[in-house]
Amino acid sequence: MTDYQPGRCNIGSEQRRRRARVAALAFLAAAAVGAAYVAGALPGPLVLAVFVPLAVGFEWAFQAHESFCVRLALAGRYAFGDDRGEVPDAASRRADRLYGAKITAVSVLLAGALTAALAFAG
Numbered sequence: 001m002t003d004y005q006p007g008r009c010n011i012g013s014e015q016r017r018r019r020a021r022v023a024a025l026a027f028l029a030a031a032a033v034g035a036a037y038v039a040g041a042l043p044g045p046l047v048l049a050v051f052v053p054l055a056v057g058f059e060w061a062f063q064a065h066e067s068f069c070v071r072l073a074l075a076g077r078y079a080f081g082d083d084r085g086e087v088p089d090a091a092s093r094r095a096d097r098l099y100g101a102k103i104t105a106v107s108v109l110l111a112g113a114l115t116a117a118l119a120f121a122g
Contacts, residue, residue, distance in 0.1 A: 007095030012080035026057035
């Protein structure tokens with residue numbers, strides 16, 4: 001368990017790449033929804049649907065950048081290639097959960113702000 005750092009790092013490079021791919025796909029989906037709205041092909045209220053791919057995109061991009069998986073933090077686990085296991089102590093699990101909550105909160109706030117900006121711009 002050499003790479004694990006409580007409240008800071010709980011995944012390795014393979015997991016980071018996976019999260020970066022999901023984030024890119026989510027942002028592409030958000031761009032498609034936004035483009036459809038701007039082109040007039042999407043009814044006004046449906047622009048709010050852009051929130052979901054934006055939130056997923058931000059969440060997974062932050063996870064990739066920070067080497068930190070929110071789901072693993074909630075489960076009290078870590079994963080670095082073949083080195084997988086449980087976080088050994090309660091203080092580390094608390095630090096992981098707090099950091100995971102911060103990543104999720106920032107992701108939701110950014111997605112909400114961009115969704116509102118798009119909705120009010122149209």
